Amino acid sequence: MGSLDSQLLQLLLLHAAWMMGSGQLHYSVPEESQHGTFVGRIAQDLGLEVEELVPRMFRMMSKGQEDYFEVNVQNGILFVNSRIDREELCAKNLECAVHLEVIVDKPLRVFHIEVEIRDINDNAPIFSATPGTRFPLEGASDADIGTNALLTYKLRPNDYFIVEQKTGDQHNKPLAIVLKKPLDREEAPVHRLSLTATDGGKPELTGTVQLVINVLDANDNPPVFNQSVYKVTLLENAATGTLVIKLNATDLDEGINKEISYSFTNHVPLNFQKIFTINSNTGEIMVNGKIDFEDISVYDLQIVAENKGNLPLSGHCQVIIEVLDVNDNAPEVSVSSLSVPVPEDSPLGTVVALISVSDRDSGTNGQVSCSLWPPGLPFKLASTFKNYYSLVVSELLDREQVAEYKLMVMAQDQGVPPLSASGSLLVPISDINDNAPTFAQPSYTVFVKENNPPGAHIFTVSASDPDVAENSLISYWIDEKLWPLTSYISVHSESGKVYALQPLDYEELKLLEFQVRAKDAGLPSLCGNVTIQVFVVDENDNAPAVSGTTEENPILLVLPMGSGHTVGKIHALDADSGYNAWLRYELHEVTSGPWRVGLYSGEISTIRAVDEAEVSRSQSLLVLVKDHGKPQLSTTATLSVSLVTSAQAIKTDTRLSRTGESPNSLVDNVNVYLIIAICSVSSLFLLAVIFYVALRCRCQAKEAMVYGPGTATLVCASEVGSWSYSNRHSHILAGVSGEAGAKSDLMVFSPNIPTSADNGKQQDLLCATKYFYLFFEYVYT
Missing domain, CATH: 2.60.40.60 (Cadherins)
Structure with missing residues (x-):
């Protein structure tokens, strides 16, 4: 017995689960039930908690019908709200039910309920026969x-x-x-x-x-029809005046007793008599009103034929008119609930709207198929129950691509010819913060002249965010986690303007490289960043400086001296770079004598032979050192030259021998310097070749050289497309033709401008050529 009960319970549970899965509940209630009659516990049967009916906006609708039923949201009970007359609601139809829709939000769901209306015996029979003659x-x-x-x-x-x-x-x-x-x-x-x-x-x-x-001769034969029941078919929408049937009754009497009059009996409803007329003399039944299959599909007409005798006799027949359906009703599309806007991150299957379609026709004329237009939308129609559909998300949404969708629900029946209808929907897509701010390019190069005024606006960064509202509200700041820059650079949080907080000095700081971050105001906020390279452009703000004091160590020249003899070299240095540091040497106008200075080398040599008349006097050479900047800056260097005879030179050699030096030590030193120079040239040439090969292998590689707070990047010309250099010379007078070591600084600015791959080999060759040019210039100097 226990096993049987367990199996029965399982069957009941499976049935309940099937009903819940189909989305339909079925109840029944007798007609003429009073207001408040219990129908069912709808909340419990649908699996809803009573406490969530109000928060989830529980609502019930009955399409095209009166509010026969109502739900108490306090206890979830469905009850009768108004009187139901089954004969008035469904006429003679065997099946009579009221269809209800229950809708709840959060999430959006729809349930279908059918309430069967049971017939009760509330109509007494009506007799039409009269008693016999008395x-x-x-x-x-x-x-x-x-x-x-x-x-x-x-x-x-x-x-x-x-x-x-x-x-x-x-x-x-x-x-x-x-x-x-x-x-x-x-x-x-x-x-x-x-x-x-x-x-x-x-x-x-x-x-x-x-x-x-x-027995008197009287009207003793009633009219007689050839059959008691006539069945006729008639297309709906038949035109007025259409002949339905012509009745014919016969009477065996003669004369006036044989004349027959046709009419409807009192049992024919008045509305039927407005739709059909009968010719009393001919018995023709004609269409007089609108025939609508959807209103009435069968007409039952009771016809009486009565003769015109003194004591009229009559005969009866029944005419049954079956109306044939015509596809004269287009489908109807209605949206019962619409949940918009739809978040762009909605998962697949999210219900957007509940759509119902209906067609008053029957059979194939009432069978409707639905589709969405235009095709290719990220939505689809999912059938839930009979002619009820859910509009659900079928593809991922992106508001930045499409902000709203205008779609149409197309419904078409299966009639011949088919009829169709449509309903339009506007589905807006709401934004979520799924796009980080982005800059037009990953990095920017800015050139700023040195000695700028404090607080100068040097650049403006701008990021874009395709989101809307607060999700696209962008603020800017400098990422200071890697490097504090607050004393040099600041960025306005709203406008993105970059300011130099203090004057920049090229001789101290050549490159500032930092990141500016852009953050939106969404929740959670998203960030993007861009690299800013600020190159400080040199200005000619430093005059040349001459190394050493030539007056303290006068040059002793031994006569005779011929033309073109080099006696010394001026070493000058300019803190600027490029053209601003490119120096030229000139003799001052006040300088006289057989002297000249190399325009760019600073070498002092004779332009003619020095004679004996000039032996006893010392001379001061005033050399003017200029740069090529704008405006041009200059400085002067004084060189003292003493001319001695050969005898004085012997004394000088004797003095040198006392100190342990050979008279030819100066010449030997010069030879040593020449050997060192030749070795250096060879080494530099080899290094230049190796460097060129490395550039060809990794032309894009970068070597960081620290310049103050920032970093400069040494790259080849194929990456930047242009180059500049500064050649700083520091020539100090030493002996007759002594020369201190020269210093050559090479600096190539890298604005990170991408170049096409097609020009790579030509740019590499140009890069190597320029480096060789600098190398030979170094050897020359």
């Missing part, structure tokens, strides 16, 4: 009283008449002769009847009377 008679009289005077009558048996008397306890009731069947004068013109009256005494006493009934 012929009243005066009864017999009896002088007795009481039971002795109570009379009973008896008519001799016959086929046409019977006697009818209602008896009572004290008094005789009226007497009548009732016709059993119609008389036929042609068969029996006279009927002779014997009527006997018997009293109630003891013994009984009787009296007899003879009745003579003469």
Whole structure:
């Protein structure tokens, strides 16, 4: 027994689960139920908690019908709200049900409920037959009283008449002769009847009377139809005046008794009589109103044919008109619930709208198929119950690509020809913060002249965010986690303007490289960054500086001296770079004598032979050192030259020998310097070749060289497309033609401008050529 109960419980649970899965509940209630009659516990049957009915906006709708039912949201009970008359709601249809929709939000769901309306016996039969013809008679009289005077009558048996008397306890009731069947004068013109009256005494006493009934020639044949029931089919929307059927009844009588008039009986409803008319003389039934299959599919007409005799007789028939459906109703599309806007991160299957379609036609004319237009939308229609659909998300949404969708729900029936209808929907997409701010390019190069005023605006960064509202509200700041720059650079948080907080000095700081970050105001916020390279452009703000003081160490020249003899070299250095540091040497106008200076080398040599007349005097050479900047800056260097004779030179050699130096030590030193120079040249040439090969292998590689707070990047010309250099010379006078080591600084600016791969080899060759040029210039100097 326990196993049977367990199996039954499992079946009930499976049935309940199937009902929930199909999204439909079924209830039944008798018609004429009073207001408040319990129908069902709808919240419990749908699996909803009573407490969530109000927060989830529980609502119930009955399409195209009155509010017969209502739900108490406090307890979730479905009850009768108004009187239901099944005959008025469904007429003669065997199935009668009210369809309800229950909708809840968060998430959006729809449930379908059918409430069957059961019939009750609330209509009594109505008879249409009339009693037979009666012929009243005066009864017999009896002088007795009481039971002795109570009379009973008896008519001799016959086929046409019977006697009818209602008896009572004290008094005789009226007497009548009732016709059993119609008389036929042609068969029996006279009927002779014997009527006997018997009293109630003891013994009984009787009296007899003879009745003579003469049958007159009258209307004794009623009209007769050739069949009792006529069935006719008629297309709906038949035009007014269309012949439905022509009836024909016959009467065996002659003359006026044979003339027949046709009409509807009193049982034909008045609305039927407005739709159809019958010709009283010809019996033709014609269409007089609108025939609509969706209103009434079958018409039952009761027809009477009555002759025009003195005592009219009639015949009856039934005309059943079956209306054939025509595809004259287009589908109807309605949106019962719309949940918009739709977040762009909605998962697949999210319900956007609930759509119902209907067609009042029947059969294939009422079968409807639905589709979405235009095709290719990220939505689809999912059938939930009969002609109910859910519009759901079928693809990932992106508001930045499409902000709203205009779609149409197309419904078409299966009739011939098919009819269609459409309903339009506007589905806006709401934004989420799924796009970080982006800059037009990953990095920017900015050139700023040195000695800028404090707070100068040097650049403006701008990021874009395709989101909207606060998700696209961008603020800027400098990422200071890797490197504090607050003393040099600042960025305005709203406008993105970059300011130099203090004057920049190229000689101290050549490159500032930092990141500017852009953050939106979404939740959570997203960030993007860009690299800014600020190159400080040199200005000619430093005059050349001459190394050493030539006046403290005068040059001793031994005569004779010929033309073109080099006596020394001026070493000058300019803190600027490029053209601003490119120096030229000139003799000042006040300088006289047989001297000249190299325009770019600074070498001092004779332009003619020095004679004996100039031996005894010392000379001061004033050399003017200029750069190529704009404006041009210059400085002067004084060189003292003492001319001695050969005898004085011997004394000088003797003094040098006392100190342990050879008279030819100066020449030997010069030779050593030349050997060192040759080795250096060879080494530099080899290094240049190796460097060129490395550039060809990794032209894009970068070597960081620290310049103050920032970093400069040394790259080849194929990456930047242009180059500049500064050649700083520091020549110090030493001995006759002594020369200190020269310093050559190479600096190539890298604005990170991408170049095409097609130009790579040519740029590499150009890069190597320029480096070789610098190398030979270095050797020359």
